[in-house]
Amino acid sequence: MTAATSLLSLRGVRKEFPGVVALDDVDFEVRPGEVHALLGENGAGKSTLIKVLTGVYPRDGGEMSLGGETLSPQSVGEAQAAGISTVYQEVNLLPNLSVAQNLLLGREPRRFGLTDWKQMNAKARETLKRFRLDIDVTRPLGAFSVAIQQLVAIARGVDQRAKILVLDEPTASLDASEVEVLFDILRDLRTAGLGVVFVTHFLDQVYALSDRITVLRNGRKIGTFETAELPRPKLVEHMLGYELQGTASSHASRGTVTEGNDAALEMDSACVSGSVQEISLAAQSGEAIGLAGLLGSGRTEVCRALFGLDTLSSGRIRRNGRDVHITSPRGAIAKGIALCPEDRKANGIVGELSVRENIALALQARRGWWRPIPAREKRAMAEKAITDFKIATPDADKPVRLLSGGNQQKVILARWLAIAPDVLLLDEPTRGIDVGAHAEILRLIHQLCERGMALIVTSSELEELVAFSHRVIVLRDFRQIAMIEGEDITEDAVLQAIAS
Amino acid sequence: MIPARHAPVLVTAGLFAALFILGALQYDGFGTLRVFLNLFTDNAFLAVTAIGMTFVILSGGIDLSVGAVIAFTGVLTAVLIQAGWPLWLVFPLVLVIGGTFGAGMGCLIHFYRLQPFIVTLAGMFLMRGLAVVVSERSVPIEHSVYDAVNAAGVMLPGRAFISAQAIMLVIVLAGALILAHYRRFGTYVYAMGGNAESARLMAVPVARTTIGIYALSSFLAALAGIMFSFYTSSGYALAAVGLELDAIAAVVIGGTLLTGGYGYVIGTLVGVMLMGLVQTYIAFNGSLNSWWTKIVIGVLVLIFVCLQRIRIPTRAATGSARE
């Protein structure tokens, strides 16, 4: 592991966007046969670096070389041809094409100049087998869950047999077993001499896999370190620029919630045709309920049903003991329920609109058409959110689509807290969120509970789920299979329930 | 099991069959092979244009210039033939002009990030304008090849006739099906319609594909212009006004989503045939005056698109995706 020859090297790379210097004189180097973690806070410039490297953005300065030859790709295609294969952050591939087409787009096997569908599907099945994925590759990708889509995207990247494989937050929507599969594959690739660039916010994964770490902060390179020689607190300090005090996982704050009172939100043997079956749960004010399960177990569907996106075919929903009929998000919001959706790009942000407008949107919708929020109030709201949540943006007028992924998530959280709901549904709230923000969100969950809000939270990270939940409900195949309460909540217990 | 994504095409085909049977029950001479084959002859140029439009719409774009390209091609063809140019020179020339024009629009759309609707609208004005400049008057074509081709074809019993136009349509259709489903270009078209940004990040050659799509559409429109010049033995600057809307309607009735990414070339053919059948039905009826004709066509389109909304629920249809 001391091959000093570098496979990929970037010198003094610079990239500016109007109002932001996203990359400022960044040096970066990847050796053959290493997994190089690229870390930093939300908005640090990781994705931008990758996009500059792969020709998506033209760079404003600096040099790049790959295997000794200068690299100056004008498009993703050129980067690929040069030997860089990339899985971008939040690219959902093409939902309208089949899984096989997505996997082999641009590399379709042909016979007599015509696409050989049979061989293509066979090849696709073969590729996915490595990921222990056995799905119908002829069906459109959009029919599968986000996790499967992400696995397909990774498979596509790995399958290209490049010199460098770049993965921008590939594990954000994967659960533990899938992450393990992926890591096995990456280790194989490392042995084969590939350079892997790996972006993630899961520090466990960093330590489990990577050989070296490069940390970016505010577009600047802080340094490159041997993973083995960088203790975790030090790493976090490099990323944040300050020390992180005490993690939020204190079971102490898990107060006992008085039973018998009417629950703030209650679901009683609720069924949705084609979706969840016989789900019952009750969230008291001041309580956080965790929804656990493998991907596709129906956690998102429970949230959808509670938020009026799907209508119940049987069963009922109660708010403070009274039956309520929720048929639309509007109706849910009117009853004090809010949902932070899982798919941030499709259902969360309104990309063209400014940060300020995005934050004000739900509150405005609740107030109705005739009572517009005065400009001053909106501005104050946005300023407060930007400071409270540490949203990295030059000003509140910036279109939210230009923010980094993690910061977009914070904007959406701010949007919902602006309406001060009684019940908050958080579907994967920490996905793609950096350590600093991660801790803030966990702290926020505690705070909100203390303020008497009822929370229902799904998360694929058992550690955090265990940390904040007063009660964990485990789902499998759209059904509730276990409920774990109080002191019984441990990672092991949850894992066992899932696996049973 | 029928995949849900094929449903719109099948619905349209079902509507076609229903209308055909209705007409056959109502009018003598309607339910014949002859009327059916006439649909191919009479709508060949529209179908060829609509096939090109299908690629554009699949990619998430739109092409408003096709009607004007047909007119321009027709006029230019007629003028050149009357000026004594040989056909083997005229046809390739106008096809190349058509393709180049489309490629030019594609360049504006891709490199200058201009919106297809507007670029092709300007293209429509330009082509229509150039057609008028070439000749304001309609120009008759007197050529033995034209007479021969118009007479050529296969006569079937019952005075049903497979014309050269219909044969040309089948050839274009076959080519388009291969291009859409068996060539990389077709996959790229679907990819761009599915999500242009993802397509770019998945190394789809967006520039080449965009330019190719509009070049193809204009090329096919130019071909349709030549077919139209055979159909009418003439070229006229005001021909095919508003044909782009017919083509778009046919593509949509054929089940292709205007937002791109979903649909089939074969659906477009069914859409064109259905619209042609509506016209035939109205002509056989013969009692609708001008305004009722418009109202009836509008209402029929309304019924068709509403019926298409009735689909197999997607979730149930895709319920077995899990491992």
Add this chain to the structure above:
Amino acid sequence: MTGPKSIISTLQRHGALWPLVALGLIWLVIIIVNPGFFAFTIQDGRVFGGVIDIFNRGAPVALIAIGMSLVIATGGIDLSVGAVMAIAGAVAANLIVGTDLPAPLIILAGLGAGLAAGLLNGTLVAGFGIQPIVATLILLVAGRGVAQLLNDGQIITFQNEAFAFVGVGTLLGLPMPVWLVLFVLAAMLLITRRTALGLFVEAVGANASASHYAGVPVRAIKLTVYAIAGLCAALAGLVATADIQGADANNVGLWIELDAILAVVIGGTSLMGGRYSLVLAVVGALIIQSLNTAVVLSGIPPKFNLVIKSAVIVAVLMLQSPVAQAQLASLRRRFTA
């Protein structure tokens, strides 16, 4: 400091610079081919002048472009506006000829017809989820048929001073259509800015699904913008009908939807939905009308009309394209260097 530099940069920030430059250039051409055109004269308390002519003639497109902007901002499009003009005109003309209703009621009836048409479009789009181009294509075809049905295919002419005022009257020296455009523009600005409609429209256009999640009444918003577009089109139809004191169901507003869409886009609004500007849509309408006027004044044979129009459109669009601007800048740099 509010020097010319800062004015330019303000205009640029609002996307207003290039449309205004284009308008200025076309006016320059008009001045060159006909120096007297822009001269103002006052006669019988009425102001005459080229600018007013252009504004007056451009009024129907401008009115429609205002409604169209909102529809386009939600990611939709309305092709039926020309047919709605015809229906509104036919309704008004038939009421004038066939009844003794006072002019204001007749105007209300015409607007009511437009509102009904807009609600039909809106229902198809928002209620049934039909794609906007197709949904409004239906009324584009059938609507003119309805208008012809009302008129029995003829031009219904009438004598009605009060109603004709909408098209040819003057108020404080300016033609009525100009006032109507200013009034509708002001009213719509007020409605979109003083209520949440403006924000909702942009949100729906930029991401309908996220807006739905945020509790925005997406369907109601869509229904509303099509209704507004219908009203604007009806008003334009009444202006055009009053202008010639006759309802020409066959020809009124023929292809005007294309001009209106063009006006909106020239004004910088994207057809993908999201951000929009009503004021710039009106500027876009003025650009188109100025172009038409310039062509007439130039004395170039009519057969070149379309070629010129397309060339100017492409030029204006290129002027606005950031890519072309960057290319121009680098060319300039190379020349000066």
Add this chain to the structure above:
Amino acid sequence: GSGSSEGGADDQLTVGFSQVGSESGWRTSFTQAVQAEARDRGIDLKFSDAQQKQENQIRAVRSFIAQGVDAIVIAPVVETGWKPVLTEAKRAGIPVVIVDRNMALEDDSLYLTRVASDFVEEGRKAGRWLMEETGGDCDIVELQGTVGATAAIDRMTGFNEVIANYPDAEIVMTQTADFTRARGKEIMETFLRAMDPADICAVWAHNDEMALGAVIAMKEAGIDPGDDILVVSVDAVPDIFKAMADGDTNATVELSPHMGGPAFDAIEAHLRGESVEKLISVNGDLFTQETAAEEYQKRTAG
């Protein structure tokens, strides 16, 4: 309409009529005149509106052939392009009568007869009248019909042919106003702004609608149409007679909408085995203000 030929096919004549569309009031009058004529004669008229598209017309004619009608009447959108479909009609033994506009056909066996007016002659008539009225000294502004329309091109040709003989007559401004009243008004307004109205001697409009639009524009500009500026146009729709009676316009050349009668006469004669002339001319007269009031009464009464 149910089955078209239930036994009684032989005694009732079925005629297919393919009309251009309904783009103007004149066109509608024409359609209604043909339909009324057919009703009077007990003819089963299959009407088809082509919405200004030749391809629709060809489709309709082919449908008529497939339906086996006894005869076909076509009012063509455009002169050219009819040979293939007429050949087909001939093969099927169905006689075709061309009405209104001409068709450019070398082989006159393809049709039974033409009931036609002559657009060039209409232009000439308008030109001659204007030259007589002004003694050949006149600065004319022209409102053209739709660019590319035969009626526009031919009327312009005829008119220009006449004024070419008068050195002092000149067309000073010309622009298309698309055969519509609204555009006629708009273009006239611009003309009046572009030049001194006192320098304009006459307006020559390719149809009445545009002339009526121009009249409104002139009135609004404080000009007395018909006196300050002469107005001459073509078509002779009822509205123009009213305008002439009011002294707002000066002359119009008639384009008769009554072409159905002669067409059906020819078809019936042919089916009786009689021979038919290849051209039935229905050239209209030029009307002036003298008879306008009377004509208006006559035309609106029926």
